[in-house]
Each structure stands twice: as C-alpha cells, then as structure tokens.
C-alpha cells in the first residue's frame with residue numbers, strides 16, 4: 001500500500017513541470033561563469049594567438065555578424081587563410097569597408113582575398129529566409145555556417161521584433177535556427193560540413209520554458225540577463241536535436257562554442273562607467289582575436305568531425321560544445337533535459353514558420369517553404 005502511494009506520488013511529482021533552475025544548478029551556473037572570467041586566460045595559455053589554421057582554401061564559410069567583435073576576427077582570419085568568406089551582415093557598407101582594409105593589409109603579404117558581402121537582418125525572419133533563398137539559388141556548396149551574430153541588450157526593457165518575438169530570442173536563437181535549417185541543401189552539397197553556433201557560458205544560468213519562450217506569460221519577470229541566457233540555452237537545445245536528427249551519412253555536424261569573456265561591442269548598452277571598468281580589466285578579458293579561437297577551431301579542426309560522429313554514435317544527449325580553451329566541454333545540466341530540448345525544437349520550427357517535417361523533407365531533397373521570405377523588400 002505504502003509503495004503504491006509513494007510511486008503515485010512520484011508520478012505526480014514528475015508531472016509537475018519544472019518552473020526554473022534548481023538553486024544548486026543556478027549556483028553552479030554562476031560559479032562556471034565567474035570561474036571562466038577569472039581563469040580563462042590561464043586555461044587557454046596553451047593556445048597561440050592568432051590561432052594557426054589548417055589549409056582551408058577549398059572552404060566556403062558564411063559568418064553572420066562579421067562587422068564587429070568576434071565575428072569580424074573570425075571572418076578576417078578565415079579570409080586571410082584562403083577561405084571563401086561570405087560576410088552575412090546588416091551593415092553592408094561597414095563590411096565593404098572592412099574588405100577594402102583587409103585587402104590592403106593582405107596585398108603586402110601577396111594574398112588575394114575571396115570575400116563577399118550579403119545583407120541579412122536577424123531581427124527580420126523575412127530577411128533571413130530571403131538570404132537563405134538567395135544563397136541556395138547559387139547551387140553552390142557551403143562548408144561552414146558560423147552563426148555568430150548576437151545581442152545582449154544589458155539593462156534594456158523587453159523589446160520585440162516586428163515578427164513578434166523577444167529580441168534576444170530572435171537574434172540569438174530563432175534567426176540562426178531558421179538560417180541553419182534553410183541552408184541545409186547547401187550544407188549537404190558541401191558535406192562534410194559544419195554549423196558552428198557562437199554560444200556562451202551564460203547558457204548555464206538560462207532556463208527555457210518551451211510554452212513561454214517569448215517570456216510574455218507573466219509567470220517570470222523579464223530581465224535582459226534572462227533573455228540572453230535563455231536564448232543561448234535554447235540554441236544549445238535546438239542544436240542538440242538538429243545534430244541528432246541529421247543522419248551520419250549527411251556529413252553535417254552541429255556544434256556550439258563558448259568564446260570566453262571577450263571585450264567587444266556586445267557591452268555597448270552598459271552604462272559608460274561600467275564600460276570603462278570593463279576596459280580596465282584586460283588581464284581577465286580576452287580581446288576579439290583571442291575570443292575568435294574556439295570558433296575557428298570548431299570550424300576548421302580536422303578532428304572535430306570524428307568527435308561529433310563519436311557523440312552521435314553514442315547517442316549523447318547534447319551536441320558538441322567547445323570551450324574557450326578549444327577543448328570539448330559539457331554544456332549545462334539543463335541542456336541535457338531531452339524532453340525540453342524536443343519541445344524547444346518543435347516550438348522553434350513553429351515560431352520560424354517551418355513545417356514540422358522540414359528536416360526530413362530537406363534531407364530527401366524536397367523543397368521546403370517557410371512562412372517568411374515572401375514579403376517584398
């Protein structure tokens with residue numbers, strides 16, 4: 001009798017949906033963040049700066065948000081190492097100016113750059129869908145998609161895109177997810193290929209309620225920290241399911257990376273006084289070149305495919321996560337929550353206007369239309 005009531009009690013308990021991180025997970029998350037901030041330089045002391053890259057002349061790489069910070073460094077170094085780089089940016093003029101500058105720098109070294117610019121605004125899912133359509137129309141292979149662009153509107157009130165989604169969620173998760181799915185035909189053409197998501201150690205303090213990804217239910221009070229960390233956790237969860245659902249034969253691997261704590265324009269919304277303090281601690285904080293190393297490693301290291309395939313064969317619940325010191329790391333405990341990850345997957349497809357069988361159709365070579373991308377510019 002006692003056993004029956006306790007097991008039914010357990011069932012009841014398992015039915016109660018987790019509403020937030022447990023305090024141990026929350027404490028562990030903040031510990032990881034502070035530890036990374038204090039010791040990242042020591043942990044990454046074995047890495048060269050800039051990071052030497054293997055031969056990549058045959059690679060075509062799309063880098064989002066490559067006009068500033070980490071993305072700028074990623075695009076510059078890939079281009080100077082010989083890759084064909086597509087700068088997917090919202091400020092196309094700034095990107096053209098950067099190419100001119102890099103070309104002058106490289107001409108002295110006898111290197112001809114192969115870089116081009118394509119416009120995309122991640123705050124508009126129409127723009128994302130149009131970008132993917134334009135790229136796929138070339139019928140060219142894509143070897144590496146680097147979802148780097150991101151925002152952290154520190155201290156700002158909750159804002160929504162014209163698509164109706166909370167801005168951190170849209171720029172850091174929904175738009176890169178849509179781009180990744182829509183570009184699959186080109187990634188299949190470029191196979192073996194990779195999707196590298198520039199994530200963050202801050203996903204450790206994130207919590208995603210798939211029923212309330214937009215944080216509008218009123219159950220939780222929005223803060224920019226919550227918006228940012230939740231969007232990064234949603235990205236790890238979506239990437240894990242995408243990676244799992246892509247069969248090994250597709251040759252496409254999906255990874256997330258942590259760039260470390262990096263001095264970039266990401267803190268542009270901080271009060272000036274805090275920004276000055278932030279610049280006063282260069283010993284602890286990476287510069288953009290140092291912050292680009294884990295992504296460059298994930299995008300180009302030949303052993304990455306083998307590692308990802310091993311995780312896939314082991315049915316590991318999460319995708320590969322590369323730390324700021326270019327080593328395999330474990331994402332947060334919450335990222336291993338398979339049930340939520342599948343809910344995030346389904347909800348993301350719904351929010352981005354993709355059919356629930358989009359992946360299967362694309363893998364079979366069929367055309368997939370999403371709800372976005374038909375509006376005229």
Ligand SMILES: NC(=O)c1ccc[n+]([C@@H]2O[C@H](COP(=O)([O-])OP(=O)(O)OC[C@H]3O[C@@H](n4cnc5c(N)ncnc54)[C@H](OP(=O)(O)O)[C@@H]3O)[C@@H](O)[C@H]2O)c1
Pocket residue numbers: 064065066067068069070071089090091120121122123124147148149150151152171198199200201258259260261262263264265266267
């Ligand atoms: N810095 C850090 O400590 C840190 C730590 C962990 C993770 N990260 C991640 O690293 C990535 C790069 O950030 P960062 O530090 O290099 O910041 P950043 O200097 O602010 O660069 C962000 C880039 O994203 C672009 N972007 C922002 N909103 C966009 C939109 N709606 N459409 C298209 N592009 C957009 C920006 O374009 P504009 O120049 O036009 O604004 C910029 O090129 C982000 O995903 C961030 O979350 C950074």
